[in-house]
Amino acid sequence: MRAVSCILFDLDGTLQDSENLATEANRAGFRSVLEREATEEELNQLKGKPVAKVIGILYPEHGARIFEHAIRYYDANCTAISLYAGVRNMLERLAESGYPLGIVSSKRKAYVLRELEANGLLSFFDCIVGQEDTEEHKPKPAPLLLAAEQMGVPAAECMYIGDQLGDMLAASAAGMASAAALWGEGELELLEQGQPQHVFATPEEVVSHLISANSPHESAG
Incomplete structure (x- = not known):
């Protein structure tokens, strides 16, 4: 080599x-749109991935709204990482x-x-x-x-x-x-x-x- x-x-x-913040943002998105907690399996599927793209594939009907709420949460806190x-x-x-x-x-x-x-x-x-x-x-x-x-x-x-x-x-x-x-x-x-x-x-x-x-x-x- x-x-x-x-x-x-x-x-x-x-x-x-920043992973904890990203996870909390995704949790917030699930709560706001699906009115339930995200499972650990769901959160792991999003870790280290382009969330907007992956969540849209996993949840075609609600993915865009979940991401929208998640990104609002992330935006409010990202400069403190x-x-x-x-x-x-x-x-x-x-x-x-x-x-x-x-x-x-x-x-x-x-x-x-x-x-x-x-x-x-x-x-x-x-x-x-x-x-x-x-x-x-x-x-x-x-x-x-x-x-x-x-x-x-x-x-x-x-x-x-x-x-x-x-x-x-x-x-x-x-x-x-x-x-x-x-x-x-x-x-x-x-x-x-x-x-x-x-x-x-x-x-x-x-x-x-x-x-x-x-x-x-x-x-x-």
Whole structure:
């Protein structure tokens, strides 16, 4: 495998602790429209996915209204989303070491931009791919391949770090190094089904691995 020269990240559940808010927003949508609680199975079907699209498939009659109520709840709270411990330092260290950084998210780009800006992270990223940028979504490779193209880096030289099985499958399908992030929403037992090439328990492990073994500055020197 070629040396990694570009790092791509998933956003929710990987860099920021937004999954609980997304889940509560979906719960609010179910309560408002269906007048019942969403089941854990229903909520899991929406996790890490383009919610508007998936919920419309699952509930053709009510999906649009459920999403409308969910998005109102999310809108009211999204700028208060917090980062996982160590994430800011990880991004600073990787950027200082010369790695181009990008985001590939299943969330609409407007939300990605707003939330990154609220946490002071927007300037770290050279590329941001959101839900509307590709017709196909993770676990298909299209969003990751678009990010590599926009970054001007061969897919084989990219690493994609995420917390969901779909992230691992998308990275593999794109020919990228896949890395499981376990410090947020990631569950090892589930992620192992995607055969990640790397497993990181903390953001500091990402830094240690990439800077000590694979820093662009070190390899150039």
